[in-house]
Structures are given as C-alpha cells and as structure tokens.
Amino acid sequence: MKARRTLLQQHTLGLMVAFVVLELVLAIVFLALLVVPLARRAADDLAGLVVLSAQTWSELPPETRPAFVEELRANHGLEIRQAHGSTTSPAVHPPFVYLFEQSINRRLPQSTHLLREQRAGEVWYWVNIPVGDRELAVGWPENRNDSKPLIALGVGLLCSLWLSWWSARWLARRIVQPLSSLGQAMAAVGEGGTPTLLPEDGPQELAAVSRQFNVMVQQVQVLLTARTTMLAGVSHDLRTPLTRMRLALELLRDTPTPALLDRMEREVERMNQLITQVMELARGLEAEPPQQLDLNMMFASLQEDFKDEKTPLQTRCDVGTVWAAPLALRRILSNLIQNAQRYASGHPVRLVSEPGLQGTRIGVLDQGPGIPLAELDRMQLPFQRLEASRNQDTGGFGLGLAIVRELAKANGWQLQWISPPEGGLQAWITLASRHEGQETLQSGYMSHLCEGTHRVASRPQLTDRTSSHRVV
Structure with a gap:
C-alpha cells in the first residue's frame, strides 16, 4: 500500500509549487519588461556608436586618426582597425550579441555577423563596417559591460527557491503543528489519559479549535470523576444495608421475629431508593x-x-x-x-x-x-x-x-x-x-x-x- 503523505509534506509541497510558479511569473515579467528592453536599448546605443566611430575615423585626416582611436579606447572601450579574416564566428553567441546584430544590420546596407577573437586572454567581438571603398573592423572586449543580468537572475532564482522552500516549510509547520498537538492530545484522551491543555493562541480558527478541545477535555474529566464518584457512592451505600440484611438473615435462622422482617424491608426500600435516584440522575x-x-x-x-x-x-x-x-x-x-x-x-x-x-x-x-x-x-x-x-x-x-x-x-x-x-x-x-x-x-x-x-x-x-x- 502506498504510503500517504503527511499533512506537513502536502502543505510544504503545495506552498513550494505556489512559490515557484510565482517566481517564474515574476522572472518572465522581469525579463520581458525590464531586462530585454534595457539590453535592446544598450545594443542600439552600441551599434550607433560603432557606426558613427567608423564613419568619423574615415573622415578624419590620417594624422589625427591615432588620437581618435586612443580616445575611443580610453572613453568607450572600442578599437578600430582594418578588417581582416583572422576571426572566427562561434555557433552560439550570448543573447546581447544577437540583439547587437539586429541593431547593426538596421544601420548597414547589408547584413553582417559579429566575429569572435581570443586576444591576450580576453574575448573580443568585432564587426566589419563598410566605409567608402574599404571596411573597418570595430571591436570591444566581452567584459566591456560588467553587468550580467542573466547570471544575476539565475542566482536570484536559486536564492528565491531556497527561501521559498524554507518559507513553505516554516508556514506548513506553523499550520500543522497545532493539528499535530491536537491529534496527540486526542490520542491520549482515547487511551484514557489526561492530556495537557492546548495553548489557545495562534490564528483565530486554530485558537477556537484548541479552546473547544480544552473544554471537551475538562468535560470528559468531569464525567469520569462523576462516574468514579457515583460508582464509589453506590457501592458504599449499598454495602451498609446489605451487611444489615445479612446480619438479619443470620438472626432469622435462630429466632424469626416480625421486627427483623421489618428491618429487612426497610433496608430493601433504602436500596430501591438509591437505585431510583441514580437512574433519575442518569435520565436527567x-x-x-x-x-x-x-x-x-x-x-x-x-x-x-x-x-x-x-x-x-x-x-x-x-x-x-x-x-x-x-x-x-x-x-x-x-x-x-x-x-x-x-x-x-x-x-x-x-x-x-x-x-x-x-x-x-x-x-x-x-x-x-x-x-x-x-x-x-x-x-x-x-x-x-x-x-x-x-x-x-x-x-x-x-x-x-x-x-x-x-x-x-x-x-x-x-x-x-x-x-x-x-x-x-x-x-x-x-x-x-x-x-x-x-x-x-x-x-x-x-x-x-x-x-x-x-x-x-x-x-x-x-x-x-x-x-x-x-x-x-
């Protein structure tokens, strides 16, 4: 037979699923409304700067071009050189590269692709920009933008998952603990014990359940005490007339007298009265x-x-x-x-x-x-x-x-x-x-x-x- 999940496990799983779904929805909203628009705007700005830099370089006198290249490197993290074919293009690019390619292709007469180059332990991306009768290659290092939104999003999701699990566990335990205590107390009552009264705190509904259970326990104790007292009282009050009747019977064997018979009749009447009153109390x-x-x-x-x-x-x-x-x-x-x-x-x-x-x-x-x-x-x-x-x-x-x-x-x-x-x-x-x-x-x-x-x-x-x- 398949083991049933405990109430704690069911609540933890349910809350965990709810939290995960909420986090996924928030992540999608965060990506669609914040990360993607910002990345697209950054790609547009970089594409515009690359095209403008190539055009400016081609229009400058040859003697001022080195200074312009140095200024681009220092202020914008860009380099300009003559285009050549020593670069390689990987099959998979980071998402920002695709956004940049879309932006740069809207500014060029023909489509192009970014080329990846390993340079002095760094990864550079280059794009060929046609200027007049030549092509210039404009490049920038991969770490030009220090922000890594996807990594940040992934770390945030992992932290959120851990926090969601911990919160779901805590909330489920907070909900289930009073019910678990109630179940243990009810088991103690069923076994004839006297459980400790439950604390009447926490949420209103759970406090009401605990309060009603405490009242029930006290009522059960009153009933048990009354039963014990009633049995003890009946046995005690019946023992005395029975003893007298036994003594009267012994005397009747020797000398039967009407007084002894009357005495026995009175004792029987007393026992009848006691039984009648006990029945009245029960019927009450x-x-x-x-x-x-x-x-x-x-x-x-x-x-x-x-x-x-x-x-x-x-x-x-x-x-x-x-x-x-x-x-x-x-x-x-x-x-x-x-x-x-x-x-x-x-x-x-x-x-x-x-x-x-x-x-x-x-x-x-x-x-x-x-x-x-x-x-x-x-x-x-x-x-x-x-x-x-x-x-x-x-x-x-x-x-x-x-x-x-x-x-x-x-x-x-x-x-x-x-x-x-x-x-x-x-x-x-x-x-x-x-x-x-x-x-x-x-x-x-x-x-x-x-x-x-x-x-x-x-x-x-x-x-x-x-x-x-x-x-x-």
Missing part, C-alpha cells in the same frame, strides 16, 4: 419534549403528595400555565420540596410561582439553617454531603442537588439559589416562554456539563430521599 441528561402545563394542577398534586409529612407545604400560584417538560419539572420540585422539608426545622415550606422578566419563576422557599457559600458547588456533585457520614438519618444519599442541576441544564432552565437575610434558602427555577424555551432547550442540552447556574448563597446538605411514588 435527556431533554424531555416540553408541552403546555397547568401549574395549578401540578401544585395541587404536589400538595396532596406531601400532605402526610410533618412539615406542611404551602402553595401560591400566580401563573396559570407554562410551557415546560412536565415530568422533569415535577422531579425537580419534588426533590427540592423534600430537601427543604428535611431541613426546615418544622417551619412550613412554600411552593410559589410568579411572572418574571425572563419567564415564569417557580420557587421552593424554606427557613432552614442554610449552607456555606463555599460548599454549594461541591454539594451539587453526585454523592456529596455536607455531613461526612453516610448515615441516612442525618441526610440522604447526596443526589438531590445533582439531579436538580442536571435536569435544569438539560431543559435549558435557569437555577438560582438565594439566601435571604432572615435565614433559610430559596431555590428558584426560571422557565422561559414557549418560543425562547425551544431555543434554550437545545443550548441547555448541548452545554449540560458547563457551569451555567447563578448561585447567590448556599445551605447545608440538600439531599434527596425521593420515593418511587413521589417522583415520576
């Missing part, structure tokens, strides 16, 4: 289609569900209907109400709805002890509790806030925590209008891992012990 990442919802009916249903609790639930509904996902909203409110009742210290918990600037606001308000602000972020992670023990009598499983947060993000709702001066905690959910809700639902689902909630204050552990008959 799935957006539910919204629909028109009657808040009065939902509030009445929730009040009926919680009427047997020691902490009373009071409702006030100032908004009749909203556009929202009913199951997700009910799960959020159920979790918040049970969390509030757990820490309300016997004071009533209020469930209210009111119109807001950005949509309908639904709040669960209690008068509990509150939570330190620095602990609120940690409390919204799975299996995190303010109280370090796993005692179910002093708190739930540590999933309540995590379920609420993920459900709100998946449905594009704004979650806000407010700690009033008089104490307690207020949890507010803002539901957008129908048109805005359809847009925020998509953006909320795509960014469910980003920290998008506005947190004003906190409270102690807000945990959830929602039973299956309360959370749909």
Whole structure:
C-alpha cells in the first residue's frame, strides 16, 4: 500500500509549487519588461556608436586618426582597425550579441555577423563596417559591460527557491503543528489519559479549535470523576444495608421475629431508593419534549403528595400555565420540596410561582439553617454531603442537588439559589416562554456539563430521599 503523505509534506509541497510558479511569473515579467528592453536599448546605443566611430575615423585626416582611436579606447572601450579574416564566428553567441546584430544590420546596407577573437586572454567581438571603398573592423572586449543580468537572475532564482522552500516549510509547520498537538492530545484522551491543555493562541480558527478541545477535555474529566464518584457512592451505600440484611438473615435462622422482617424491608426500600435516584440522575441528561402545563394542577398534586409529612407545604400560584417538560419539572420540585422539608426545622415550606422578566419563576422557599457559600458547588456533585457520614438519618444519599442541576441544564432552565437575610434558602427555577424555551432547550442540552447556574448563597446538605411514588 502506498504510503500517504503527511499533512506537513502536502502543505510544504503545495506552498513550494505556489512559490515557484510565482517566481517564474515574476522572472518572465522581469525579463520581458525590464531586462530585454534595457539590453535592446544598450545594443542600439552600441551599434550607433560603432557606426558613427567608423564613419568619423574615415573622415578624419590620417594624422589625427591615432588620437581618435586612443580616445575611443580610453572613453568607450572600442578599437578600430582594418578588417581582416583572422576571426572566427562561434555557433552560439550570448543573447546581447544577437540583439547587437539586429541593431547593426538596421544601420548597414547589408547584413553582417559579429566575429569572435581570443586576444591576450580576453574575448573580443568585432564587426566589419563598410566605409567608402574599404571596411573597418570595430571591436570591444566581452567584459566591456560588467553587468550580467542573466547570471544575476539565475542566482536570484536559486536564492528565491531556497527561501521559498524554507518559507513553505516554516508556514506548513506553523499550520500543522497545532493539528499535530491536537491529534496527540486526542490520542491520549482515547487511551484514557489526561492530556495537557492546548495553548489557545495562534490564528483565530486554530485558537477556537484548541479552546473547544480544552473544554471537551475538562468535560470528559468531569464525567469520569462523576462516574468514579457515583460508582464509589453506590457501592458504599449499598454495602451498609446489605451487611444489615445479612446480619438479619443470620438472626432469622435462630429466632424469626416480625421486627427483623421489618428491618429487612426497610433496608430493601433504602436500596430501591438509591437505585431510583441514580437512574433519575442518569435520565436527567435527556431533554424531555416540553408541552403546555397547568401549574395549578401540578401544585395541587404536589400538595396532596406531601400532605402526610410533618412539615406542611404551602402553595401560591400566580401563573396559570407554562410551557415546560412536565415530568422533569415535577422531579425537580419534588426533590427540592423534600430537601427543604428535611431541613426546615418544622417551619412550613412554600411552593410559589410568579411572572418574571425572563419567564415564569417557580420557587421552593424554606427557613432552614442554610449552607456555606463555599460548599454549594461541591454539594451539587453526585454523592456529596455536607455531613461526612453516610448515615441516612442525618441526610440522604447526596443526589438531590445533582439531579436538580442536571435536569435544569438539560431543559435549558435557569437555577438560582438565594439566601435571604432572615435565614433559610430559596431555590428558584426560571422557565422561559414557549418560543425562547425551544431555543434554550437545545443550548441547555448541548452545554449540560458547563457551569451555567447563578448561585447567590448556599445551605447545608440538600439531599434527596425521593420515593418511587413521589417522583415520576
């Protein structure tokens, strides 16, 4: 199988070809518009000077001709002598010779060719000029014109080719290096490693790609951490009731009693609650289609569900209907109400709805002890509790806030925590209008891992012990 070129090789080759084509075009333009016109003008000037010198020499008195020849040699690099046939004409001439022949033939009655002569280690060119009844040979050395435009052009092209190769290599490496780093980082992620975050510099497009990759890496790390925490929490919280059930089974073999059976039933119910809440947290990442919802009916249903609790639930509904996902909203409110009742210290918990600037606001308000602000972020992670023990009598499983947060993000709702001066905690959910809700639902689902909630204050552990008959 033929080996594929690397991206660096492809970009280098492409840029090199582009540079070479550009240089060839510039060289052609340079030759056609500058070098050739200047060379033709120089050939015309030299042809005119040669013809004029021969004619002047023939018209001068014999005694002044040597001085004239000396002046031509000193000032113009030309020599005049009687024409003779000891010269040779090579098959190939420099380009300037052909231009000179064209110019001189336009000034003479018959065409002629330059003759080449090796003289004292120098190359001379001679042309026979007919003057009257004789011919004069006018010559000049090959190095009379020190300029060598073709050599200069060739050297320039070689230097340009080298510079083009170096520039193409540098530009290609500059383009490919971020992509190569991105590929290595993605390979590290695929192997389960933790890559170093990419620098977010360079061109705007590459910086944007690096920025999005860094966000993705951080989100993957959050997911992996949440998975590890969830597995550890589930295994830990299941081990305790299983140990109690094993002990109860051993006791049942000796003395079966209804109390032991009730104890086993409670442990099974706790395990069922834990599994139910873990499934709720997993389902929280799935957006539910919204629909028109009657808040009065939902509030009445929730009040009926919680009427047997020691902490009373009071409702006030100032908004009749909203556009929202009913199951997700009910799960959020159920979790918040049970969390509030757990820490309300016997004071009533209020469930209210009111119109807001950005949509309908639904709040669960209690008068509990509150939570330190620095602990609120940690409390919204799975299996995190303010109280370090796993005692179910002093708190739930540590999933309540995590379920609420993920459900709100998946449905594009704004979650806000407010700690009033008089104490307690207020949890507010803002539901957008129908048109805005359809847009925020998509953006909320795509960014469910980003920290998008506005947190004003906190409270102690807000945990959830929602039973299956309360959370749909």
